[in-house]
Each structure stands twice: as C-alpha cells, then as structure tokens.
C-alpha cells in the first residue's frame with residue numbers, strides 16, 4: 001500500500017482518526033436511535049415528530065459517510081461492525097421498548113449534547129495535529145448538533 005504523504009505525521013493521523021471514529025460511532029448510534037424513533041413515535045405530536053426525526057436521521061446518515069471517508073483519507077480504517085460502533089460510542093443504544101414521545105425528545109437532546117462534547121474533544125485533537133480539514137469537518141458537525149439540540153430543547157421548554 002502506498003504511504004500517506006499529506007504533511008501530517010503518522011501519530012497525528014492515527015490520533016485524529018481515532019477521535020473521528022469516536023464521533024462517527026456516536027453519530028451512528030444516534031442515527032439508529034433517531035430512525036427507530038421515526039418509526040415508533042406515538043401520540044398527538046406524531047406527524048411533527050415523525051417528519052422531524054426523518055430530517056435528523058437523513059442529515060446524520062449523510063454525515064456518517066463524510067466522517068468515515070475523512071478517516072480513510074488520513075490512512076486509517078473506519079469501524080466495520082455494529083459491535084465496533086457500540087464499543088466506541090459513549091451513547092446508549094435505543095431501548096427495546098420505544099419511549100413516550102416526550103422522552104424520545106429528551107433522550108435525543110441528551111445524546112446530541114453528549115455528541116457535541118465528544119466532538120469538541122476531537123476538535124482539540126485535530127487542532128493539535130494542525131489538521132485543518134478535520135478541524136473544519138468537526139466544526140460543522142458541532143454546529144449542526146448544537147442546532148438540533150436547540151430545536152429539541154425548544155420543544156420541551
């Protein structure tokens with residue numbers, strides 16, 4: 001395999017890729033939870049939440065690809081299995097029994113906030129490595145998750 005020669009040393013690339021894989025894993029778990037909530041939500045807010053959850057899971061699905069491909073561009077591998085994602089993620093997978101609509105919102109809010117905190121750590125790692133491209137990507141992810149968190153918070157405030 002050809003060496004990666006992009007002006008970032010191997011240790012930096014590994015550290016940044018590891019941080020990105022953590023963000024990727026959190027995004028994957030939250031994507032799955034949001035998609036399952038889209039299917040399983042009930043109650044008077046059904047339509048609003050069904051549509052809102054779809055917007056959110058579609059956005060995360062697209063982001064997964066961008067994050068994983070950044071890991072590959074750094075010369076490292078992205079996780080290959082659900083178990084690997086679960087191990088790397090700081091988030092809990094969705095409960096087997098779907099929660100009430102308000103609890104869905106609360107759970108997603110807590111997860112988006114947790115993801116933002118993790119992304120902030122990854123941003124620190126990318127900055128220390130002078131990896132501007134990853135820095136930019138993670139900054140965009142923070143912005144998106146903070147905005148989603150605001151919208152969820154607004155629904156239960």
Ligand SMILES: [Fe+2]
Pocket residue numbers: 038054
């Ligand atoms: Fe659907």
